[in-house]
Amino acid sequence: MLPKVYFVIPCYNEEEMLPYTIEKMLQKFDDLLKKGLISENSRIIFVDDGSKDKTWQLIKEATKDIKFVGVKLSRNCGHQNALMAGMSYALKFCDCAITLDADLQDDINVIDEFIKKFEEGYDVVYGVRSSRKTDTFFKRFTAQSFYKLMRAFGVEIVYNHADYRLLSKKALEFLMQFEERNLFLRGIIPLIGLKSTIVYYERQERIAGKTKYPLKKMLSFAFEGITSFSVKPIKYITFAGFLMFLLSIAILIYAIVQKIRGQAIAGWTSLTISIWFIGGLQLVALGLIGEYIGKIYKEVKRRPLYLIEEIAKDEHE
Structure with missing residues (x-):
């Protein structure tokens, strides 16, 4: 028996791209x-992630063909949540x-290979x-740094893989x-643990259209991934704090020795640098801890990942 394959495609303000995609x-x-x-x-499921243009109208028009289904979210919930809604x-x-x-941009010609691997x-x-090779140097450098950083923090992630995948x-x-509110698919x-391949x-x-992941969003996405799957940043901050503590003891001993020798020179430069450095480190530590607390806050509230406002499909289905 041939497999029933559902294609899940999240859309946000894609009115320029959608006619081409549908075709x-x-x-x-x-x-x-x-x-x-x-x-x-x-x-083929199109998930409208709270678009502000004519994306939903184009999706509804496409669903006159029984092959297409439209799912409209009540607001913009984000790419990962839109994927979850479709799946x-x-x-x-x-x-x-x-x-x-x-x-x-992900080559749909390899879908054949996806399905064969599933079989x-x-x-x-x-x-x-x-x-x-099609990326700019900056894009290539930041993307590769992202994957290396994720692995350095202990996050199990497939190198150079985005969200183009098949799931049985x-x-x-x-x-x-998995009931996380902070989704990083x-x-x-990879935590599912079932038989997988590449x-x-x-x-x-x-x-056509513009990318929905500019630099600011990519950095936010990377930070979301790290803090959702690793507590190593807090451990590193703790380690840095311990080093600063040892350094402060060394400076204290040095200051006492200089005082005894009568060689102490009053100055504000070293004091100012120390205050700013330690203060900055404390703010970073507080901000990082606050980020984790914020994630706990979101998880505890258990708000829905998305709300489906409307489903459009051929009425004879």
């Missing part, structure tokens, strides 16, 4: 049907789900970029048992 995904869907890789009951919907009907971004018994198939029904069921999914692909250029 290409429809072509790919038909191609997969002809090759006998997916069931006719497979679907939660897909879980009710699919054998496996494939997540990808609306800009189609071979893999529950998780990661789409991994084979190179970053079992993997989706396991994923739904790239770190959560498919490499070349990332394409964006055809």
Whole structure:
């Protein structure tokens, strides 16, 4: 029996890109049907993450074709939460789900390989970029630094993998048992522990619209990932504080010896530098601890990750 594959595509202000995405995904869907890789009951889910443009209107128009389903969130909940909304919907009907971004920079031609790996018994198939030659030096440097930093902090993450992946029904069921409010799917999914593999692909250029992950958002995303999966930053701050304590004792001994020798020179430079350095370290430590406390605050409140305002699909389905 052919697998029912649900494609989950989060969208935020993608009115420029969406007509192209709909056309290409429809072509790919038909191609997969002809090759006998997916069931006719497979679907393409567009999740509107609180867009302010005509994204939802375009999605509703597309759902006149039975192959498409639209899920509209009540507000902008963020990329990770939009993915969860789409996967939660897909879980009710699919054998496996494939997540990808609306800009189609992730090569959809390797979807065939994803499905073949699923048929071979893999529950998780990661789409991994084979190179970053299309990136600018700055983008390449920051991205590689991100993955290395995550691993240095003990976060299990697949190198050069974003959110282009296939998850079996079992993997989706396991994923739904993770109840974090602070979602970082790239770190959560490896924790599922089911049989997994990698498919490499070349990332394409964006055809239209603007990236939804500028530098500020990327830095925030990286910080979210680190603080959601590792307490090492607090340990490093504790270690730095211990070193400062030892250094202060050494300076105290040095000052006493100089005082006894009568060589003490009154000055404000060293004192000012010490105050600013120690004060800055304390503020960093307090801010970092506050970040973790803030995450605990969000987790304890147990607010929903998303609220679905509307679901659009062919009324004859």
